[in-house]
Amino acid sequence: MGKELTSRSEDYSQWYIDLVKKADLAENSDVRGCMVIKPYGYTIWENMQQGLDRMFKNTGHVNAYFPLFIPKSFLAREASHVEGFAKECAIVTHYRLKNAEDGSGVIVDPDAKLEEELIVRPTSETVIWNSYKRWIQSYRDLPILINQWANVVRWEMRTRLFLRTAEFLWQEGHTAHATAKEAEEETIQMLNVYADFVENFMALPVVKGRKSEGEKFPGAIDTYCIEALMQDGKALQAGTSHFLGQNFAKAFDVQFATKEGSLDYVWGTSWGVSTRLIGGLIMAHSDDDGLILPPKLAPIHVAIVPIFKSEEELQKITEKVNLISTELRKKGFAVKFDNRDTHKPGFKFAEYELKGVPVRLAIGPRDLENGTIEVARRDTKEKKVVSIDEVTTLIPALLDEIQQNIYTKALKFREEKTTHVDTFEQFKNVLDEKGGFVMAHWDGTPETEAAIKEETKATIRCIPLDAKEEAGKCVYSGKPSSKRVLFARAY
Amino acid sequence: MGKELTSRSEDYSQWYIDLVKKADLAENSDVRGCMVIKPYGYTIWENMQQGLDRMFKNTGHVNAYFPLFIPKSFLAREASHVEGFAKECAIVTHYRLKNAEDGSGVIVDPDAKLEEELIVRPTSETVIWNSYKRWIQSYRDLPILINQWANVVRWEMRTRLFLRTAEFLWQEGHTAHATAKEAEEETIQMLNVYADFVENFMALPVVKGRKSEGEKFPGAIDTYCIEALMQDGKALQAGTSHFLGQNFAKAFDVQFATKEGSLDYVWGTSWGVSTRLIGGLIMAHSDDDGLILPPKLAPIHVAIVPIFKSEEELQKITEKVNLISTELRKKGFAVKFDNRDTHKPGFKFAEYELKGVPVRLAIGPRDLENGTIEVARRDTKEKKVVSIDEVTTLIPALLDEIQQNIYTKALKFREEKTTHVDTFEQFKNVLDEKGGFVMAHWDGTPETEAAIKEETKATIRCIPLDAKEEAGKCVYSGKPSSKRVLFARAY
Numbered sequence: 001m002g003k004e005l006t007s008r009s010e011d012y013s014q015w016y017i018d019l020v021k022k023a024d025l026a027e028n029s030d031v032r033g034c035m036v037i038k039p040y041g042y043t044i045w046e047n048m049q050q051g052l053d054r055m056f057k058n059t060g061h062v063n064a065y066f067p068l069f070i071p072k073s074f075l076a077r078e079a080s081h082v083e084g085f086a087k088e089c090a091i092v093t094h095y096r097l098k099n100a101e102d103g104s105g106v107i108v109d110p111d112a113k114l115e116e117e118l119i120v121r122p123t124s125e126t127v128i129w130n131s132y133k134r135w136i137q138s139y140r141d142l143p144i145l146i147n148q149w150a151n152v153v154r155w156e157m158r159t160r161l162f163l164r165t166a167e168f169l170w171q172e173g174h175t176a177h178a179t180a181k182e183a184e185e186e187t188i189q190m191l192n193v194y195a196d197f198v199e200n201f202m203a204l205p206v207v208k209g210r211k212s213e214g215e216k217f218p219g220a221i222d223t224y225c226i227e228a229l230m231q232d233g234k235a236l237q238a239g240t241s242h243f244l245g246q247n248f249a250k251a252f253d254v255q256f257a258t259k260e261g262s263l264d265y266v267w268g269t270s271w272g273v274s275t276r277l278i279g280g281l282i283m284a285h286s287d288d289d290g291l292i293l294p295p296k297l298a299p300i301h302v303a304i305v306p307i308f309k310s311e312e313e314l315q316k317i318t319e320k321v322n323l324i325s326t327e328l329r330k331k332g333f334a335v336k337f338d339n340r341d342t343h344k345p346g347f348k349f350a351e352y353e354l355k356g357v358p359v360r361l362a363i364g365p366r367d368l369e370n371g372t373i374e375v376a377r378r379d380t381k382e383k384k385v386v387s388i389d390e391v392t393t394l395i396p397a398l399l400d401e402i403q404q405n406i407y408t409k410a411l412k413f414r415e416e417k418t419t420h421v422d423t424f425e426q427f428k429n430v431l432d433e434k435g436g437f438v439m440a441h442w443d444g445t446p447e448t449e450a451a452i453k454e455e456t457k458a459t460i461r462c463i464p465l466d467a468k469e470e471a472g473k474c475v476y477s478g479k480p481s482s483k484r485v486l487f488a489r490a491y
Numbered sequence: 492m493g494k495e496l497t498s499r500s501e502d503y504s505q506w507y508i509d510l511v512k513k514a515d516l517a518e519n520s521d522v523r524g525c526m527v528i529k530p531y532g533y534t535i536w537e538n539m540q541q542g543l544d545r546m547f548k549n550t551g552h553v554n555a556y557f558p559l560f561i562p563k564s565f566l567a568r569e570a571s572h573v574e575g576f577a578k579e580c581a582i583v584t585h586y587r588l589k590n591a592e593d594g595s596g597v598i599v600d601p602d603a604k605l606e607e608e609l610i611v612r613p614t615s616e617t618v619i620w621n622s623y624k625r626w627i628q629s630y631r632d633l634p635i636l637i638n639q640w641a642n643v644v645r646w647e648m649r650t651r652l653f654l655r656t657a658e659f660l661w662q663e664g665h666t667a668h669a670t671a672k673e674a675e676e677e678t679i680q681m682l683n684v685y686a687d688f689v690e691n692f693m694a695l696p697v698v699k700g701r702k703s704e705g706e707k708f709p710g711a712i713d714t715y716c717i718e719a720l721m722q723d724g725k726a727l728q729a730g731t732s733h734f735l736g737q738n739f740a741k742a743f744d745v746q747f748a749t750k751e752g753s754l755d756y757v758w759g760t761s762w763g764v765s766t767r768l769i770g771g772l773i774m775a776h777s778d779d780d781g782l783i784l785p786p787k788l789a790p791i792h793v794a795i796v797p798i799f800k801s802e803e804e805l806q807k808i809t810e811k812v813n814l815i816s817t818e819l820r821k822k823g824f825a826v827k828f829d830n831r832d833t834h835k836p837g838f839k840f841a842e843y844e845l846k847g848v849p850v851r852l853a854i855g856p857r858d859l860e861n862g863t864i865e866v867a868r869r870d871t872k873e874k875k876v877v878s879i880d881e882v883t884t885l886i887p888a889l890l891d892e893i894q895q896n897i898y899t900k901a902l903k904f905r906e907e908k909t910t911h912v913d914t915f916e917q918f919k920n921v922l923d924e925k926g927g928f929v930m931a932h933w934d935g936t937p938e939t940e941a942a943i944k945e946e947t948k949a950t951i952r953c954i955p956l957d958a959k960e961e962a963g964k965c966v967y968s969g970k971p972s973s974k975r976v977l978f979a980r981a982y
Contacts, residue, residue: 029622030565031609034558036622039637042555064533067525068611068642068658069581072588076596086588086597090560092611093584093599095646097563097577105567106577108584108608117599118522120559120583120611131520131527140833146530151559151642155586167559342631 007288012232020161023291033159033166043299051201055193061145066127069118074126077251084218088155090120120153128174129252138257144176162279170274176266183267187243190271191224194239203294203407204228204284209462214446221245227461229414230283233435235461235488244268291356294406295399301333303352307345307364327392358402424475437488441481443474461486498779503723511652514782524650524657534790542692546684552636557618560609565617568742575709579646581611611644619665620743629748635667653770661765667757674758678734681762682715685730694785694898695719695775700953705937712736718952720905721774724926726952726979732762782847785897786890792824794843798836798855818883849893915966928979932972934965952977
């Protein structure tokens with residue numbers, strides 16, 4: 001690999017960028033703010049999609065596809081929605097290029113101006129509720145439980161690979177219900193699906209909570225989120241689930257005949273996670289030698305490196321390895337046998353460390369004599385020599401153990417970095433010296449929230465769903481508060 | 492349901508549109524030229540994706556993702572490419588909306604004009620080769636075998652659901668090779684993958700061939716295609732695979748150090764199929780009662796309709812049906828038990844006919860007594876009563892038989908509708924009276940091709956790869972020709 005990564009302690013941001021690039025996950029394109037997701041990074045996304053898609057279908061959802069473009073007037077129908085999204089968007093104004101008369105190349109044809117501009121979707125509530133109007137007449141048409149896998153565009157000035165890009169990939173669920181209760185239950189159900197996915201696939205513990213008024217989705221009544229902690233002590237919002245009330249139904253006039261025969265507006269939810277999760281996955285677990293990927297999302301589970309000097313040795317090793325690979329693949333694992341003769345074993349070891357392959361096997365002539373093989377795990381870097389006959393039996397359990405260990409480590413880290421504070425002095429000290437999640441009393445007003453953000457750059461990540469009732473005083477205003485909320489500096 | 496479909500003989504185009512809408516596959520959106528793919532239609536696309544993606548991966552390809560936007564100057568680099576695609580595209584010129592000063596709503600902010608316009612990708616050769624330039628230095632970096640699943644936009648004036656829409660979904664493979672031979676082999680390999688998919692999943696026979704100069708992809712040296720015949724006698728291009736030579740490598744200056752130590756431009760291919768295939772699937776097989784879907788792509792394989800008068804009857808039937816469903820699902824089939832009490836069995840039978848479910852089972856109280864169940868197949872409409880104990884054993888074989896029968900029927904139709912003609916009189920008569928594929932001699936010139944198109948609306952669909960050497964005279968010019976080519980009117 002040659003060049004080393006910047007270490008986390010030296011420059012965490014640079015470490016992240018180095019890692020994304022050197023592990024071949026993604027790169028910046030020459031198109032402002034848009035990234036290229038390279039095959040290794042995209043495979044992680046495919047594995048995420050597969051896990052999530054199964055969970056969506058198991059909870060009764062189906063996939064569909066809606067237009068990329070949103071007429072400008074659609075966005076404008078929901079007042080807070082347009083405020084939230086119109087400020088940063090890609091706008092299509094023309095539909096044809098033509099050759100410049102002076103032969104200098106192609107130019108936009110001024111005659112091909114659209115009557116109404118089209119916005120490249122920053123999110124699809126408007127275009128979807130415009131369809132739901134056609135689909136919903138009666139309570140018999142409800143619920144509608146649809147998800148869409150799509151690309152979206154939000155014009156961002158400062159971008160960072162995976163975490164914040166002008167174009168990103170995501171899924172967006174959009175459901176329609178006959179009652180507020182059912183829509184609220186759906187909102188919480190999907191929050192739980194996300195938490196389940198992030199904890200069990202990404203091996204990353206999350207805090208489930210509700211956003212404050214100031215942080216909620218433009219157009220929602222309530223926004224729920226899951227918040228995860230990164231190694232630099234900053235929070236990452238990993239998924240959101242919105243209870244939309246009847247806001248979009250009213251904006252697009254979607255009414256239905258109830259069972260009782262009256263007319264009512266439809267209740268809605270929307271929920272999404274994006275390729276941002278890949279950024280969180282990297283930042284939460286990886287180290288100065290490279291990625292640490294949980295087995296449930298790793299593109300390669302087991303890399304096998306032969307140690308050989310002659311073609312004959314390689315051949316004998318290959319025979320053994322083929323038996324192991326076949327057995328592991330039958331069990332559903334992705335195995336890579338790296339038999340390149342252009343690179344030394346040490347180089348290959350470093351490469352699979354960089355790429356976060358959970359288990360690496362090494363086997364040489366002496367192993368063949370002894371009937372052994374070396375097993376190295378990426379998370380703890382432990383190595384041990386085991387009997388070659390046992391290795392395919394050991395690996396499934398080892399991968400489970402690695403998945404569990406990565407989670408446990410992240411949970412322990414989060415517990416260490418979660419601090420209860422009772423004064424604003426403490427609040428600022430913890431943020432500056434320790435970082436992490438700060439649990440503090442807040443008086444519930446947007447003014448205090450804004451003042452704290454202004455002074456500390458920390459925001460209310462969420463009001464945790466499991467927050468205990470506890471009488472206290474707001475760390476900033478001293479006014480009474482009944483529970484602590486979660487503050488942090490965030491991505 | 493209620494309303495019937497227009498019959499094919501009455502108005503084939505209207506039948507198609509009726510069917511797409513009534514079977515809940517897709518609909519037009521309020522965004523000009525863009526469709527909404529509804530869940531039932533999207534499931535067919537997911538099944539297609541799954542089949543194709545496995546074939547791509549089995550031939551060594553990996554997925555990645557490149558930007559939606561293409562800077563205008565990129566398109567302009569390859570001369571024929573820009574000619575082919577710049578004429579119909581969506582152009583992003585601004586990146587912000589703002590509130591109008593007169594309070595009338597949101598307007599495009601004139602201060603947020605992009606320095607260089609961005610084109611919403613009509614195809615991604617340019618943006619991908621711009622990345623390949625960074626990725627390729629040496630023969631060791633080759634081949635690159637990448638596929639992308641994405642949305643693309645081509646500004647179409649006259650659209651038709653699935654067949655021609657401004658936005659559509661597709662996959663686009665983009666590969667880079669060290670030699671012309673390897674790139675040519677890749678081009679043919681992917682043509683064969685497409686033919687395999689369309690014949691074996693879509694149950695639709697295709698002719699593999701090369702496009703004439705006039706019909707090839709803008710920027711390609713050679714375009715290969717598969718052509719299928721629809722029931723109205725028109726051809727549908729079902730997939731294309733392009734040998735790009737060094738054209739895009741030269742346009743984006745992608746050179747590599749060869750094994751021998753010299754510098755050479757990289758050789759490329761690209762290949763794609765789109766949601767258009769869904770249109771072809773519908774038009775090739777379906778009838779006046781609705782869709783006929785090959786089992787390998789059907790969202791539901793088996794629909795089960797209970798015949799009952801009382802809740803008690805339904806309950807007894809349900810017990811039996813649960814055993815059957817569980818058994819079939821274990822075998823990997825999608826089963827729907829339609830126990831709605833709001834609709835009569837006859838209504839349900841018609842609905843599953845309309846939706847093209849390959850096998851429908853019906854079971855009533857008398858069946859329970861006799862230990863029987865009625866099996867109806869959608870393709871031939873045959874019904875028979877079988878022993879309930881055998882039904883789960885019979886169905887897998889029956890689904891195979893249906894898949895095969897749909898293919899055989901389409902093949903027989905194509906054979907009947909393929910005509911060899913030797914005079915232009917015959918040529919025109921066959922096109923007007925019989926339709927279908929016309930095999931005729933052609934002198935190889937673009938002038939003749941254009942004249943024939945002008946006079947008959949028929950185009951050269953392809954020069955079939957298996958065309959026999961056969962001395963003859965061009966039907967139009969009388970000049971000598973060495974093989975017949977395939978003409979047809981086309982979608």
